[in-house]
Amino acid sequence: MQPLSLPPRLLMGPGPINCYPRVLQAMSTQLVGQYDPAMTGYMNETMALYRQVFNTQNQQTFLIDGTSRAGIEAALVSVLEPGDKVLVPVFGRFGHLLTEIAERAGADVHTIEAPWGEVFDPQQIEDAIKQVQPKLLAVVQGDTSTTMLQPLEELGAICRAHDVLFYSDATASIAGNPFETDVWQLDAVTVGLQKCLGGPSGSAPITMSDRFVDVVRQRQHVEAGIRDAHHTDAKGARIRSNYFDLAMIMDYWGDERLNHHTEAATMLFGSRECAVALLTEGQDAVLQRHQNAGQAMLKGIQAMGLKPFGDLQHKMSNVVGVYIPDEVDGEQIRHDLLNIFNIEIGTSFGPLKGKIWRIGTMGYNARQDAVLHTLQSLETVLRRSGCKLSAGAGVDAAMAVYANAAANGKGSL
Structure with missing residues (x-):
């Protein structure tokens, strides 16, 4: 049994990519206990750093332990109840992924499609919102399957005008293309590290607006016993996942530090360094x-x-x-x-x-x-x-x- 010995590849595909050396160095740091003040201090610092990465003031900005798909699933399964209408504009493979995850959460998913190699005009999306009247609009910003970048700038105002929550997966685009969470009025965004942020796959930064958090918290009350377990398929259903329950994860990252999982410390160190690298360079x-x-x-x-x-x-x-x-x-x-x-x-x-x-x-x-x-x-x-x-x-x-x-x-x- 020999030590790892991988060839010196230059990864010039659609991701993953070669990590920044400083990220790899950070990930070799020895561990401390998950409630050690040093550890919780770095958790708080990482939240603050990613508020800058996302360009947001959202308090609820932290990491989901898992690949970028884990972040997507956490966002969708925590906000969607069975029967909720969701609109997904599909212009590549990852729009189909959002559709599948929303369907598995029990949502009533509606899609509009653009030919691969094209994107949507905001008016097309607004017309579909008027017709479907969804609870949530779920959009991929950059889809590496087609190399296209969907403009998001006008969609937030459209969603607010129609009382629709606005979620985007920006895994492939953030840090390499402009992204303005607050200015564009997004309610939830999830990303991964393995593209322009220059890290490995395995951590999914997320940010949520107060509007989005309120919906998740309402479902947490159901979990606490407002409805009994025999009615979990009806409106008011509790969050179907334990691991991806954002209400519980918020409590873990919050001041109370309520135990939910053992934080993936090595990925935290790497995620933090990705943000530091971005913000240091500017x-x-x-x-x-x-x-x-x-x-x-x-x-x-x-x-x-x-x-x-x-x-x-x-x-x-x-x-x-x-x-x-x-x-x-x-x-x-x-x-x-x-x-x-x-x-x-x-x-x-x-x-x-x-x-x-x-x-x-x-x-x-x-x-x-x-x-x-x-x-x-x-x-x-x-x-x-x-x-x-x-x-x-x-x-x-x-x-x-x-x-x-x-x-x-x-x-x-």
């Missing part, structure tokens, strides 16, 4: 770095003669879809990149399976050397597979993006 600087890397990758791909996927006006800054040239085997190209150059790019699924690659520029990997190395290596593999490409065109185009950014005072690498 949110605007990190956004600019992602924009530069994403634009450089896009321009490099185009200069190589490859075609990007989808509506580029609504593309996420941190991932680009690329049509696989007809003359090559897409999986063989990925295999050669991985095994010759130690670079991983993403495949796709659903209606895009076998049609596009997905190339990410996220977190620690949203930097010039990673972009240039990926473009040069992809060009080499493609040329050796028979594609006729202009040598160096992709790298030259990407370097021009960085040079222009530097000349305009936006030179974060």
